Amino acid sequence: MVEQELINTLQSISYIAGATGVCIAAIYYVITLRNSEKIKRRDLVFQRLQVPMQQHYDAFYTVMKMTDWKTTEEFERKYGYWMDQNKFTKFMYIINHFNALGILYKDGIATAEQIFQLYLPMVIIQLYEKFEPMIQSRRIASSGGVLNPDAWKPFEMLYLEAKRRYPDIPPMANSFEETIEARKRLDEHLKRRGSQKLMTDIQ
Numbered sequence: 001m002v003e004q005e006l007i008n009t010l011q012s013i014s015y016i017a018g019a020t021g022v023c024i025a026a027i028y029y030v031i032t033l034r035n036s037e038k039i040k041r042r043d044l045v046f047q048r049l050q051v052p053m054q055q056h057y058d059a060f061y062t063v064m065k066m067t068d069w070k071t072t073e074e075f076e077r078k079y080g081y082w083m084d085q086n087k088f089t090k091f092m093y094i095i096n097h098f099n100a101l102g103i104l105y106k107d108g109i110a111t112a113e114q115i116f117q118l119y120l121p122m123v124i125i126q127l128y129e130k131f132e133p134m135i136q137s138r139r140i141a142s143s144g145g146v147l148n149p150d151a152w153k154p155f156e157m158l159y160l161e162a163k164r165r166y167p168d169i170p171p172m173a174n175s176f177e178e179t180i181e182a183r184k185r186l187d188e189h190l191k192r193r194g195s196q197k198l199m200t201d202i203q
Contacts (some may be wrong), residue, residue: 056097067130067174068090073139095131095152098124102154105161113159121162125171127161127171 065071066087069075081088101119104110128135138151163169173181 008091010056059093062090063094064127064172066173071134075134091131091134094127095155098127098158099152099155102152102156102158105158106154112158112165115158115164116165122169124159125131125166125169126160128155130172 058079059171065074066079069078078081079087098119101110105112105115135156137150139146139148
Protein backbone atom coordinates (compact mmCIF):
# COMPACT_ATOMS: atom_id res chain seq x y z
CA MET A 1 0.00 0.00 0.00
CA VAL A 2 2.76 2.34 0.98
CA GLU A 3 4.73 1.34 -2.09
CA GLN A 4 1.72 2.09 -4.33
CA GLU A 5 1.31 5.53 -2.76
CA LEU A 6 5.01 6.18 -3.26
CA ILE A 7 4.74 5.11 -6.90
CA ASN A 8 1.70 7.35 -7.39
CA THR A 9 3.54 10.26 -5.76
CA LEU A 10 6.57 9.76 -7.96
CA GLN A 11 4.35 9.59 -11.05
CA SER A 12 2.64 12.83 -10.01
CA ILE A 13 6.00 14.48 -9.50
CA SER A 14 7.09 13.16 -12.88
CA TYR A 15 3.97 14.61 -14.56
CA ILE A 16 4.49 17.97 -12.82
CA ALA A 17 8.15 18.03 -13.81
CA GLY A 18 7.20 17.17 -17.39
CA ALA A 19 4.55 19.89 -17.50
CA THR A 20 6.99 22.38 -15.98
CA GLY A 21 9.57 21.44 -18.58
CA VAL A 22 7.06 21.98 -21.37
CA CYS A 23 6.15 25.43 -19.94
CA ILE A 24 9.80 26.42 -19.63
CA ALA A 25 10.46 25.26 -23.19
CA ALA A 26 7.47 27.26 -24.45
CA ILE A 27 8.59 30.39 -22.59
CA TYR A 28 12.13 29.95 -23.92
CA TYR A 29 10.78 29.56 -27.45
CA VAL A 30 8.69 32.74 -27.18
CA ILE A 31 11.63 34.73 -25.77
CA THR A 32 13.93 33.40 -28.48
CA LEU A 33 11.37 34.25 -31.15
CA ARG A 34 10.98 37.79 -29.81
CA ASN A 35 14.74 38.29 -29.63
CA SER A 36 15.05 36.98 -33.18
CA GLU A 37 12.44 39.47 -34.35
CA LYS A 38 14.27 42.28 -32.52
CA ILE A 39 17.54 41.29 -34.18
CA LYS A 40 15.89 41.26 -37.61
CA ARG A 41 14.36 44.67 -36.89
CA ARG A 42 17.68 46.01 -35.66
CA ASP A 43 19.51 44.73 -38.75
CA LEU A 44 16.87 46.30 -41.00
CA VAL A 45 17.29 49.67 -39.29
CA PHE A 46 21.09 49.43 -39.34
CA GLN A 47 20.95 48.78 -43.07
CA ARG A 48 19.15 52.10 -43.40
CA LEU A 49 21.83 53.80 -41.30
CA GLN A 50 24.76 52.44 -43.29
CA VAL A 51 26.09 55.29 -45.41
CA PRO A 52 29.74 56.14 -46.10
CA MET A 53 30.92 58.48 -43.32
CA GLN A 54 32.00 61.26 -45.66
CA GLN A 55 28.58 61.34 -47.33
CA HIS A 56 26.85 61.27 -43.96
CA TYR A 57 28.78 64.24 -42.59
CA ASP A 58 28.45 66.12 -45.86
CA ALA A 59 24.67 65.81 -45.55
CA PHE A 60 24.71 66.49 -41.80
CA TYR A 61 26.68 69.74 -41.97
CA THR A 62 24.73 70.90 -45.00
CA VAL A 63 21.50 70.51 -43.02
CA MET A 64 22.97 72.13 -39.91
CA LYS A 65 23.61 75.25 -42.00
CA MET A 66 20.04 75.35 -43.38
CA THR A 67 18.89 77.66 -40.60
CA ASP A 68 18.04 80.97 -42.33
CA TRP A 69 14.25 80.47 -42.41
CA LYS A 70 11.38 81.03 -39.98
CA THR A 71 8.30 79.50 -41.62
CA THR A 72 7.63 76.31 -43.54
CA GLU A 73 6.80 78.43 -46.59
CA GLU A 74 10.19 80.13 -46.39
CA PHE A 75 11.90 76.76 -46.00
CA GLU A 76 10.13 75.44 -49.10
CA ARG A 77 11.12 78.54 -51.10
CA LYS A 78 14.78 78.10 -50.17
CA TYR A 79 15.26 74.37 -49.71
CA GLY A 80 12.17 72.63 -51.07
CA TYR A 81 12.48 69.79 -53.57
CA TRP A 82 11.66 72.00 -56.55
CA MET A 83 14.03 74.77 -55.44
CA ASP A 84 17.15 72.90 -54.27
CA GLN A 85 16.87 69.18 -54.81
CA ASN A 86 20.38 68.47 -53.49
CA LYS A 87 19.81 70.15 -50.12
CA PHE A 88 16.27 68.83 -49.77
CA THR A 89 17.50 65.27 -50.35
CA LYS A 90 20.15 65.71 -47.65
CA PHE A 91 17.53 67.12 -45.30
CA MET A 92 15.29 64.09 -45.82
CA TYR A 93 18.22 61.72 -45.32
CA ILE A 94 19.29 63.31 -42.02
CA ILE A 95 15.76 63.45 -40.58
CA ASN A 96 15.16 59.81 -41.55
CA HIS A 97 18.55 58.86 -40.11
CA PHE A 98 17.59 60.21 -36.69
CA ASN A 99 14.14 58.69 -37.07
CA ALA A 100 15.80 55.29 -37.54
CA LEU A 101 17.72 55.88 -34.30
CA GLY A 102 14.39 56.72 -32.69
CA ILE A 103 13.01 53.36 -33.87
CA LEU A 104 15.89 51.58 -32.15
CA TYR A 105 15.06 53.48 -28.94
CA LYS A 106 11.27 53.04 -29.22
CA ASP A 107 11.49 49.29 -29.82
CA GLY A 108 13.97 48.76 -26.97
CA ILE A 109 16.70 47.58 -29.33
CA ALA A 110 19.06 50.32 -28.12
CA THR A 111 18.89 52.33 -24.92
CA ALA A 112 18.98 56.12 -24.79
CA GLU A 113 22.39 55.89 -23.08
CA GLN A 114 23.80 53.84 -25.97
CA ILE A 115 22.48 56.27 -28.57
CA PHE A 116 23.69 59.33 -26.63
CA GLN A 117 27.19 57.83 -26.54
CA LEU A 118 27.24 57.87 -30.35
CA TYR A 119 25.16 60.99 -31.02
CA LEU A 120 25.37 64.11 -28.88
CA PRO A 121 22.04 64.89 -27.15
CA MET A 122 22.66 68.54 -28.10
CA VAL A 123 22.57 67.60 -31.79
CA ILE A 124 19.35 65.60 -31.39
CA ILE A 125 17.66 68.42 -29.45
CA GLN A 126 18.78 71.29 -31.67
CA LEU A 127 18.07 69.43 -34.90
CA TYR A 128 14.56 68.44 -33.87
CA GLU A 129 13.64 71.85 -32.46
CA LYS A 130 14.91 73.69 -35.53
CA PHE A 131 13.10 71.46 -38.03
CA GLU A 132 10.02 70.65 -35.94
CA PRO A 133 7.78 72.83 -38.17
CA MET A 134 8.84 70.77 -41.20
CA ILE A 135 8.31 67.52 -39.26
CA GLN A 136 4.84 68.65 -38.16
CA SER A 137 3.97 69.77 -41.69
CA ARG A 138 4.52 66.22 -42.94
CA ARG A 139 1.70 65.10 -40.64
CA ILE A 140 -0.86 67.47 -42.10
CA ALA A 141 -2.60 67.19 -45.48
CA SER A 142 -2.89 70.18 -47.81
CA SER A 143 -6.58 70.33 -46.88
CA GLY A 144 -5.61 70.95 -43.25
CA GLY A 145 -6.60 67.54 -41.90
CA VAL A 146 -4.26 65.03 -40.31
CA LEU A 147 -2.51 62.99 -42.99
CA ASN A 148 0.03 60.92 -41.06
CA PRO A 149 0.09 61.57 -37.30
CA ASP A 150 3.02 59.17 -36.81
CA ALA A 151 5.39 60.75 -39.33
CA TRP A 152 8.88 60.78 -37.76
CA LYS A 153 7.34 59.96 -34.37
CA PRO A 154 10.35 57.86 -33.22
CA PHE A 155 12.64 60.87 -33.78
CA GLU A 156 10.27 62.92 -31.63
CA MET A 157 10.35 60.29 -28.86
CA LEU A 158 14.16 60.29 -28.90
CA TYR A 159 14.16 64.10 -28.78
CA LEU A 160 11.78 64.18 -25.80
CA GLU A 161 14.02 61.77 -23.89
CA ALA A 162 17.10 63.87 -24.67
CA LYS A 163 15.23 67.05 -23.66
CA ARG A 164 14.11 65.43 -20.39
CA ARG A 165 17.69 64.57 -19.51
CA TYR A 166 19.29 67.77 -20.79
CA PRO A 167 16.71 70.58 -20.45
CA ASP A 168 19.21 73.46 -20.57
CA ILE A 169 20.62 72.92 -24.06
CA PRO A 170 20.11 76.16 -26.05
CA PRO A 171 18.46 76.31 -29.49
CA MET A 172 20.47 76.03 -32.69
CA ALA A 173 22.19 79.21 -33.86
CA ASN A 174 20.67 80.76 -36.99
CA SER A 175 23.89 82.10 -38.46
CA PHE A 176 27.66 81.76 -38.37
CA GLU A 177 27.85 84.94 -36.29
CA GLU A 178 25.47 83.50 -33.69
CA THR A 179 27.58 80.36 -33.55
CA ILE A 180 30.71 82.41 -32.84
CA GLU A 181 28.90 84.37 -30.12
CA ALA A 182 27.58 81.17 -28.56
CA ARG A 183 31.09 79.70 -28.58
CA LYS A 184 32.45 82.81 -26.86
CA ARG A 185 29.78 82.63 -24.16
CA LEU A 186 30.54 78.95 -23.63
CA ASP A 187 34.29 79.63 -23.36
CA GLU A 188 33.66 82.41 -20.81
CA HIS A 189 31.36 80.12 -18.84
CA LEU A 190 33.97 77.35 -18.80
CA LYS A 191 36.67 79.81 -17.71
CA ARG A 192 34.49 81.02 -14.83
CA ARG A 193 33.81 77.45 -13.78
CA GLY A 194 37.51 76.67 -13.98
CA SER A 195 38.36 79.69 -11.83
CA GLN A 196 35.71 78.78 -9.28
CA LYS A 197 36.99 75.19 -9.14
CA LEU A 198 40.55 76.43 -8.72
CA MET A 199 39.53 78.71 -5.82
CA THR A 200 37.61 75.80 -4.23
CA ASP A 201 40.66 73.54 -4.55
CA ILE A 202 42.88 76.22 -2.99
CA GLN A 203 40.50 76.66 -0.07
